[in-house]
Amino acid sequence: ETPMNASTHALVAVAATSGLVDLFERQQQAARREVDVPLALRRERLQRLTAMWRHNEGRLAQAVGQDFGLRGERLTQVADALVLDSVLADLRRNLARWSRPRRVRTPLHLLPARAFVQRQPLGVVGVISPWNYPLQLALGPSATALAAGNRVLLKPSEHTPHTAQLLAELVAQHFAPEEFAVVTGGVDVATAFSALPFDHLFFTGSTTVGRQVAEAAARNLTPVTLELGGKSPCIVDASCSDLDGAALKIAVGKLLNGGQTCIAPDYLLLPRGREAAFADAYQKAVTRLFPQLVGNADYAAIINARQHQRLQALVDEARALGARVDDVGPPALGTPASEAEARQMRPLLVFDLPPQARLLHEEIFGPVLPVLPYDDLGTVIAYINARPRPLALYWFGQDEAARDRVLQGTVSGGVTVNDMLMHIAHDGLPFGGVGESGLGAYHGETGFLRFTHEKAVFVQSRFGRGDLLYPPFGARFDRV
Numbered sequence: 001e002t003p004m005n006a007s008t009h010a011l012v013a014v015a016a017t018s019g020l021v022d023l024f025e026r027q028q029q030a031a032r033r034e035v036d037v038p039l040a041l042r043r044e045r046l047q048r049l050t051a052m053w054r055h056n057e058g059r060l061a062q063a064v065g066q067d068f069g070l071r072g073e074r075l076t077q078v079a080d081a082l083v084l085d086s087v088l089a090d091l092r093r094n095l096a097r098w099s100r101p102r103r104v105r106t107p108l109h110l111l112p113a114r115a116f117v118q119r120q121p122l123g124v125v126g127v128i129s130p131w132n133y134p135l136q137l138a139l140g141p142s143a144t145a146l147a148a149g150n151r152v153l154l155k156p157s158e159h160t161p162h163t164a165q166l167l168a169e170l171v172a173q174h175f176a177p178e179e180f181a182v183v184t185g186g187v188d189v190a191t192a193f194s195a196l197p198f199d200h201l202f203f204t205g206s207t208t209v210g211r212q213v214a215e216a217a218a219r220n221l222t223p224v225t226l227e228l229g230g231k232s233p234c235i236v237d238a239s240c241s242d243l244d245g246a247a248l249k250i251a252v253g254k255l256l257n258g259g260q261t262c263i264a265p266d267y268l269l270l271p272r273g274r275e276a277a278f279a280d281a282y283q284k285a286v287t288r289l290f291p292q293l294v295g296n297a298d299y300a301a302i303i304n305a306r307q308h309q310r311l312q313a314l315v316d317e318a319r320a321l322g323a324r325v326d327d328v329g330p331p332a333l334g335t336p337a338s339e340a341e342a343r344q345m346r347p348l349l350v351f352d353l354p355p356q357a358r359l360l361h362e363e364i365f366g367p368v369l370p371v372l373p374y375d376d377l378g379t380v381i382a383y384i385n386a387r388p389r390p391l392a393l394y395w396f397g398q399d400e401a402a403r404d405r406v407l408q409g410t411v412s413g414g415v416t417v418n419d420m421l422m423h424i425a426h427d428g429l430p431f432g433g434v435g436e437s438g439l440g441a442y443h444g445e446t447g448f449l450r451f452t453h454e455k456a457v458f459v460q461s462r463f464g465r466g467d468l469l470y471p472p473f474g475a476r477f478d479r480v
């Protein structure tokens, strides 16, 4: 880079940042002017967002495809829309009920006063979203915050620039900047963004960046929601009688979006002795799901060269440490015809990993599945509990006592039993992590409350004594 280029970059960054502060202040002033957003207006904003999404779903999916180089519009419409549509429908159905004040019972010694909890918007909510599901993870939290009566400022990932740009345009067409606006830019903008004194900051991304966001927010005492990542285990129990069925589901969960899913099973715990049977079943499943890999738009490319190299390095290290790496993809038909096709990584199973292998310590976020054989359930539970608490956990089997031992003996953000990923699609379930996999949850009423202040209101009755705290205090004891 020439010095001129560098200084131009710096200028652009400063301009972007000052525009950002302007936008934030406009939203903040609007939020302080109009504190309680009437239900009709919340509903109307939600409808506007829903219409924006419905009418532009195809274009948005196309933009995601451009950003990945190879990711089918249908894949995006299935994977992103599955969760986003359910979040939107759930908000529409329940918004009125969730917005109402909650009457609480008043204890005898405070009667005849009454009390209630008033649900109010927090004000201005910041949303920072990642690149892997760049529509649902940007629009889902934004919709929830808007429905709860907040102003929203969204910062999408710089790794999906086409999507970010289109989101910015569409939001500007459908919303006044003081209602909902999108800010685009790289890490410099993201850093400035997380330093703003939001009333709530909602972050989805990696644990490392999540920590930085939490630090920045702490300086403003801004409450945060952190939707992070980590290593989600998948346990095949000794009681699992249908290994083919389990392998098919595990392949679906692992390979969706080329493995770039926060709740994908990261590694597999398998009863010792069933490795060969599993490898066979997994290979069949992969070939059934993706009869051809190269150029198959249902099998997304790895987002960029850097991520692809990172994954390649993890596998190379495993090989160098003596692990066995099985390519379980369908036979390669021809050579990749484009740079994007070259970033389609083949599905791999990894056996005999030594404990120091990075594949066992870093979130994989790609189509590589380490298999760890185990002898008894106790060691499985101990292994999981010796590590950071995962975002998701999967369990396959029929023995309900064994299942309950795992459910009771481990802590994870969520669990799906005998399937993959589905707990994120059920709108009655809160979605979020715990410990290093996140802080706070959303979806359903939990999500609505994430962006709501529950204000305590005590209303004294005209007949109330209300003299509980009046001095002289001694006199009260004298009476007893």
Ligand code: NAD
Pocket (backbone or CB within 6 Å): 128, 129, 130, 131, 132, 133, 137, 155, 156, 157, 158, 185, 186, 187, 190, 191, 194, 204, 205, 206, 207, 209, 210, 212, 213, 226, 227, 228, 229, 230, 261, 262, 263, 363, 365, 391, 433, 438
């Ligand atoms: P990332 O943490 O690199 O980036 C996420 C966002 O943070 C981007 O918008 C980026 O611009 C912004 N950012 C980068 N540096 C920042 C800083 N210093 N301050 C403030 N913001 C900053 O994550 P990613 O690579 O886009 O996404 C992959 C990760 O996200 C994985 O770890 C995955 O598990 C996780 N994830 C979690 C969920 C969930 O719901 N829990 C969903 C999807 C992805």
